[in-house]
Amino acid sequence: MTPIIEVENLRKVFGQVIAVDGISFVVEEGEIFGFLGPNGAGKSTTIRILCTLLRPTSGQARLAGYDILREPDAVRRSLGIVFQDSSLDDRLTAAQNLYLHGLLYGLPRPVLKKRMQEVLEMVGLAERQRDTVRTFSGGMRRRLEIARGLLHYPRVLFLDEPTLGLDPQTRTAIWEHLRKLREEKGLTIFMTTHYMDEAENCDRIAIIDYGRIQALDTPDNLKRWVGGDILTVVPLDGVDLAPLITHKYNLKVQHSPEGLRVEVSDGASFIPRLAGDLGGQIKSIHLRRPTLDDVFLKLTGRAIREEEASAVERMRLSSHRRPVRR
Numbered sequence: 255m256t257p258i259i260e261v262e263n264l265r266k267v268f269g270q271v272i273a274v275d276g277i278s279f280v281v282e283e284g285e286i287f288g289f290l291g292p293n294g295a296g297k298s299t300t301i302r303i304l305c306t307l308l309r310p311t312s313g314q315a316r317l318a319g320y321d322i323l324r325e326p327d328a329v330r331r332s333l334g335i336v337f338q339d340s341s342l343d344d345r346l347t348a349a350q351n352l353y354l355h356g357l358l359y360g361l362p363r364p365v366l367k368k369r370m371q372e373v374l375e376m377v378g379l380a381e382r383q384r385d386t387v388r389t390f391s392g393g394m395r396r397r398l399e400i401a402r403g404l405l406h407y408p409r410v411l412f413l414d415e416p417t418l419g420l421d422p423q424t425r426t427a428i429w430e431h432l433r434k435l436r437e438e439k440g441l442t443i444f445m446t447t448h449y450m451d452e453a454e455n456c457d458r459i460a461i462i463d464y465g466r467i468q469a470l471d472t473p474d475n476l477k478r479w480v481g482g483d484i485l486t487v488v489p490l491d492g493v494d495l496a497p498l499i500t501h502k503y504n505l506k507v508q509h510s511p512e513g514l515r516v517e518v519s520d521g522a523s524f525i526p527r528l529a530g531d532l533g534g535q536i537k538s539i540h541l542r543r544p545t546l547d548d549v550f551l552k553l554t555g556r557a558i559r560e561e562e563a564s565a566v567e568r569m570r571l572s573s574h575r576r577p578v579r580r
């Protein structure tokens with residue numbers, strides 16, 4: 255395995271706010287690496303530092319072997335970026351948008367023309383290349399941005415919330431393209447997301463909160479770390495079961511919109527016990543395996559749900575930011 259991103263004790267302070275608090279990690283070439291965290295956790299700041307758009311307060315990072323502070327031009331040539339907010343020119347065609355970008359990267363015309371066809375085909379937009387971007391759907395725009403990010407053959411593609419606000423079919427289609435890119439080109443993908451199903455596609459995930467990496471592992475290992483099973487217990491109306499469960503079984507009970515959430519080591523054997531002891535006060539019991547949502551909840555004390563993505567969009571529109579705690 256070859257490390258393609260090496261981050262060591264990276265820190266970024268904005269006035270009183272510690273946005274990134276001494277993080278260290280390594281991403282291997284060809285990995286799909288996910289950065290997961292609540293709003294204001296420090297994800298975008300980290301990406302901006304790695305892309306040389308922002309100087310860290312301290313710490314070091316290398317991308318494709320190049321130092322982000324000493325060799326920023328080589329770093330920039332090695333990466334492609336797709337940010338949350340579209341930066342396509344609406345009045346130009348898909349092809350013209352790509353052409354302009356290629357010129358900025360100094361690609362010679364014949365090479366550029368060839369690569370444009372290649373990346374447009376890769377994201378399924380070759381047929382629409384002469385149409386103005388104004389006529390494109392959200393998903394087509396995002397695919398075009400991915401194509402543009404790939405035009406100069408980067409070794410790492412940074413995707414900041416690549417499918418935010420897109421419908422599930424479009425998200426699936428974009429993921430098919432990304433996986434193909436990884437397989438065919440050995441591209442490394444570094445992404446942030448609020449969608450848990452999207453995070454499942456990652457080879458490894460770093461969960462970041464308050465500027466620190468709280469956990470870093472494969473989705474399966476992270477879920478295993480939560481351990482056991484998750485029970486959702488819905489009490490009969492008016493019954494306060496939480497203290498009873500806590501007291502009787504010495505288990506932590508969390509209130510969730512669906513009911514009382516309890517982590518147990520072996521749900522199949524616990525349910526008959528619970529039903530035997532407290533059955534008369536229970537409306538329903540639901541058993542499931544831990545999800546990344548549970549991992550997130552356990553680590554950050556907050557739920558990250560798919561609905562949150564739309565809330566994120568609203569928050570972004572109102573530019574609301576929560577300060578990071580020390």
Ligand SMILES: Nc1ncnc2c1ncn2[C@@H]1O[C@H](COP(=O)(O)OP(=O)(O)OP(=O)(O)O)[C@@H](O)[C@H]1O
Binds near residue numbers: 296
């Ligand atoms: N230019 C800036 N000046 C001051 N504070 C900033 C600046 N950029 C980010 N911050 C603060 O740093 C912290 C981390 O922000 P960052 O954008 O990295 O979080 P994030 O995890 O990407 O959040 P989101 O999911 O909302 O994009 C936040 O508290 C934010 O308010």
